[in-house]
Amino acid sequence: MTDAVLQHPLWPDAEPARSDMPVSAATSAATARRNWIAVACAQHARRGCATPGAGYMQVCHGKVAPLQRIRPGDRVAYYAPTVTMGGKDRLQAFVSIGIVLPGAPYAFDMGDGFVPSRRDVAYVPAREAAIAPLLDALEFVDDRQRWGSKFRFGLFAVSDRDMRLIAQAMEADAALLHWA
Numbered sequence: 422m423t424d425a426v427l428q429h430p431l432w433p434d435a436e437p438a439r440s441d442m443p444v445s446a447a448t449s450a451a452t453a454r455r456n457w458i459a460v461a462c463a464q465h466a467r468r469g470c471a472t473p474g475a476g477y478m479q480v481c482h483g484k485v486a487p488l489q490r491i492r493p494g495d496r497v498a499y500y501a502p503t504v505t506m507g508g509k510d511r512l513q514a515f516v517s518i519g520i521v522l523p524g525a526p527y528a529f530d531m532g533d534g535f536v537p538s539r540r541d542v543a544y545v546p547a548r549e550a551a552i553a554p555l556l557d558a559l560e561f562v563d564d565r566q567r568w569g570s571k572f573r574f575g576l577f578a579v580s581d582r583d584m585r586l587i588a589q590a591m592e593a594d595a596a597l598l599h600w601a
Contacts, residue, residue, distance in 0.1 A: 454599065455495045456584035458561075460572045462508065463501035463516050463549075470499075470517040470544035477529075478521075481575040483537020488526040490576070495521045496598055497542060498587050500552065500572060514551045518593050519544035545597040550590035559583050 459466075459480045470476045478497060480487045491497070498518040504510040522541040529539045552568075561579050562568045571577050579587075588598055 455492065456579045456581060457491060457495060457497045458572075458577055458579055458587075459497055459499050460575050461499060461501060462506040463504045463512050463514070465506060466499035466501050466516045469542070470519065476519060476542040476544040477539040478542050479537045479539050483535070485526050485528075485538035487576045488538050488540050491521050491540060493521055493523040494599070496584050496588075497521060498584065498591075502569070502572060513553065514549045515587050515591055516549045517544050518547050518588055518591055518598065520598065545593050547588075547591040547593040550587070550592075555586055555590055558586055 459478055461469075461480070465479070469478055478488075478499070496518070497520075499516050501512045501514055501516045504512050519542040522543055524541055526538045526540050528536050530536050556562055556565060556568050559579075560583050561571055561577070564570075584598075585595075585600065588595065588600075
């Protein structure tokens with residue numbers, strides 16, 4: 422896959438959803454902002470950020486428990502191992518990045534009896550970025566030979582340093598991610 426395919430803007434002319442919203446008490450200086458990597462196929466991750474102002478995240482096939490670990494103001498980046506769920510169409514790229522908005526996880530009826538839990542996210546304009554060039558720099562990569570093992574959890578916390586590297590690779594605006 423070429424960089425030209427990976428490097429398309431998600432919605433370059435749009436502002437992140439509700440970016441004017443004040444930071445809540447839950448994300449005050451007393452509470453550290455955390456960084457998360459969520460895992461989904463690109464098709465699903467892109468759906469979550471496709472409509473400006475109406476972004477959301479779902480993890481672990483719609484389970485609520487992982488979403489309850491996340492707080493408003495936390496940063497989240499989606500990693501997509503493949504383009505389609507269960508597909509052999511490897512992508513291995515970060516596809517979206519944003520800030521978790523206030524509010525608790527909520528159930529959303531997607532039809533056919535599937536009612537996953539979601540959280541609202543203000544996604545920022547960014548480009549998709551392959552993970553391969555970042556592997557030697559990312560702190561969460563414990564073993565270069567088995568770098569993908571952490572992604573099997575579906576959601577995991579990473580350091581500020583790692584999230585900054587991902588955001589830079591995605592050409593995301595640091596100020597929109599609350600790194601002034």
